[in-house]
Amino acid sequence: MYTFSSKLKTFSFILMAVGILGIGYGFLTAPKNIEEVETLLAKEASAHGGGHGEALQAHHNESDEESHHVTTSEAEVAHQVTKDSNSVAAVNKDSVIADKDSVVSKAEVKSEETHQTAVVNHEEKTNKHVEVSHEQAHKAHAEHVLHQLQNKPWSALYVACIFFLLLSMGVLAFYAIQQVAQAGWSPVLFRVMQGLTSYLPVGSVIFFILLILCGLHFNHIFVWLAEGVTDPKSPNYDAIIAGKSGYLNFPFWIIRAAVFLIGWNLYRFYSRKNCLAQDDANDDLFYKKNFNISAGFLVFFIVSESIMSWDWIMSFDPHWFSTLFGWYVFASFFVSGITAIALITVYLKSKGYLEFVNTSHIHDLAKFMFGISIFWTYLWFSQFMLIWYANIPEEVTYFVTRIELYNLPFFGAVVMNFVFPLLILINTDFKRISWVIIMAGIVILLGHYIDFFNMIMPGTVGDRWYIGISEIASILFFFGLFIFVVFSALTKAPLLAKRNPFIEESKHFHY
Numbered sequence: 001m002y003t004f005s006s007k008l009k010t011f012s013f014i015l016m017a018v019g020i021l022g023i024g025y026g027f028l029t030a031p032k033n034i035e036e037v038e039t040l041l042a043k044e045a046s047a048h049g050g051g052h053g054e055a056l057q058a059h060h061n062e063s064d065e066e067s068h069h070v071t072t073s074e075a076e077v078a079h080q081v082t083k084d085s086n087s088v089a090a091v092n093k094d095s096v097i098a099d100k101d102s103v104v105s106k107a108e109v110k111s112e113e114t115h116q117t118a119v120v121n122h123e124e125k126t127n128k129h130v131e132v133s134h135e136q137a138h139k140a141h142a143e144h145v146l147h148q149l150q151n152k153p154w155s156a157l158y159v160a161c162i163f164f165l166l167l168s169m170g171v172l173a174f175y176a177i178q179q180v181a182q183a184g185w186s187p188v189l190f191r192v193m194q195g196l197t198s199y200l201p202v203g204s205v206i207f208f209i210l211l212i213l214c215g216l217h218f219n220h221i222f223v224w225l226a227e228g229v230t231d232p233k234s235p236n237y238d239a240i241i242a243g244k245s246g247y248l249n250f251p252f253w254i255i256r257a258a259v260f261l262i263g264w265n266l267y268r269f270y271s272r273k274n275c276l277a278q279d280d281a282n283d284d285l286f287y288k289k290n291f292n293i294s295a296g297f298l299v300f301f302i303v304s305e306s307i308m309s310w311d312w313i314m315s316f317d318p319h320w321f322s323t324l325f326g327w328y329v330f331a332s333f334f335v336s337g338i339t340a341i342a343l344i345t346v347y348l349k350s351k352g353y354l355e356f357v358n359t360s361h362i363h364d365l366a367k368f369m370f371g372i373s374i375f376w377t378y379l380w381f382s383q384f385m386l387i388w389y390a391n392i393p394e395e396v397t398y399f400v401t402r403i404e405l406y407n408l409p410f411f412g413a414v415v416m417n418f419v420f421p422l423l424i425l426i427n428t429d430f431k432r433i434s435w436v437i438i439m440a441g442i443v444i445l446l447g448h449y450i451d452f453f454n455m456i457m458p459g460t461v462g463d464r465w466y467i468g469i470s471e472i473a474s475i476l477f478f479f480g481l482f483i484f485v486v487f488s489a490l491t492k493a494p495l496l497a498k499r500n501p502f503i504e505e506s507k508h509f510h511y
Contacts, residue, residue: 238318
């Protein structure tokens with residue numbers, strides 16, 4: 001039986017405590033009103049040599065020029081009409097009697113004065129309209145920045161929460177595949193996998209609460225949940241989102257989330273229960289039950305995973321969609337889950353546990369890490385290349401935003417999730433060396449956190465992103481919680497599934 005060391009337990013508590021403090025700090029320091037945002041914008045303009053102010057002034061000048069052009073054009077039309085009228089009056093003046101000349105002259109002077117007064121009044125009204133438009137534009141921009149900055153701590157919390165939740169789901173999917181495939185190499189690792197999936201119930205509850213808070217408008221991270229976006233009479237009306245409202249509406253959305261989370265957790269509960277019962281059984285009945293429910297779960301998982309990726313990630317950009325997105329998200333959290341299995345296995349092995357795990361088991365885990373990293377890269381490139389080459393505005397804007405505003409994390413994720421694993425894990429001998437697995441695993445996990453960061457942040461905070469206290473604190477909190485829950489679960493059952501039909505084959509597995 002595994003014993004949760006006091007040092008590791010204390011470390012997990014420290015991580016959670018520091019994380020909570022950092023998360024609280026992120027929320028407390030987020031701007032509360034437009035006045036704070038305007039002060040921030042003014043400071044940014046000063047810090048950048050007035051770059052923002054110059055850009056804003058250029059926008060104002062452009063508006064002034066347009067307004068002046070409109071005013072001048074209207075004045076010219078009015079002046080031309082007056083000239084035409086004066087010309088007609090001049091022709092008629094020759095045919096009138098001389099004693100009315102003075103009356104006509106006075107009428108012309110009065111007409112000219114009236115015209116000039118009208119032009120001046122029109123220009124004053126236009127200038128006032130332009131000033132009001134500038135004020136409205138500035139207010140709208142400040143309000144937009146306010147929402148972005150208020151979204152930042154929420155988004156950081158969301159990214160870390162969904163990353164660890166789906167990492168646990170990746171392990172659960174890998175476990176179910178091993179059951180259905182009747183794999184002979186992996187049963188000695190089943191309890192490690194079950195320990196990692198023990199985080200799923202805890203992560204599901206936290207994540208579901210977070211989704212409810214989004215629906216109750218505690219934040220603005222989901223644009224399609226904003227008020228008035230589906231109401232044609234609202235200034236916030238969005239025709240594209242309104243067209244998707246039959247699917248993207250809070251009641252249906254939260255019901256789908258509940259169904260998915262409950263379904264995944266039910267499989268985790270019964271598969272672990274059957275696996276533990278198999279240890280004390282005299283036949284393979286519980287193993288056969290696990291085989292059947294695992295096959296059913298994988299069907300449910302394939303459908304629910306795709307819909308989940310649309311609901312919880314792709315809907316941050318509700319004007320955009322990709323038919324590859326579900327597979328792309330799956331590859332990201334699937335390789336993260338396999339990497340977590342490898343890291344926990346290496347750690348337990350170093351502490352004297354998992355006596356039947358040998359370098360061949362580690363080698364196979366590393367092969368999966370390498371293979372799914374290549375699979376992720378294939379999907380990344382396929383999605384990017386097809387959209388970028390087609391250059392359809394409503395599709396390519398997704399990548400333009402990320403390349404222009406998130407250049408470093410966007411391409412950095414490719415290096416961490418493809419280039420690095422390719423160079424390190426392509427070597428067969430390296431796949432058996434513990435410190436290489438640990439180094440590669442840490443880089444892969446960080447790289448896929450960045451991948452989730454890239455998928456979520458542009459739609460919630462736009463250009464107001466940076467890896468700050470909120471992001472680091474959120475990672476620390478969920479990492480600490482993950483360690484505590486997983487290693488606590490490992491203490492509750494023997495680390496060897498002794499009555500699995502393939503356990504002897506797994507014990508003596510060599511490659």
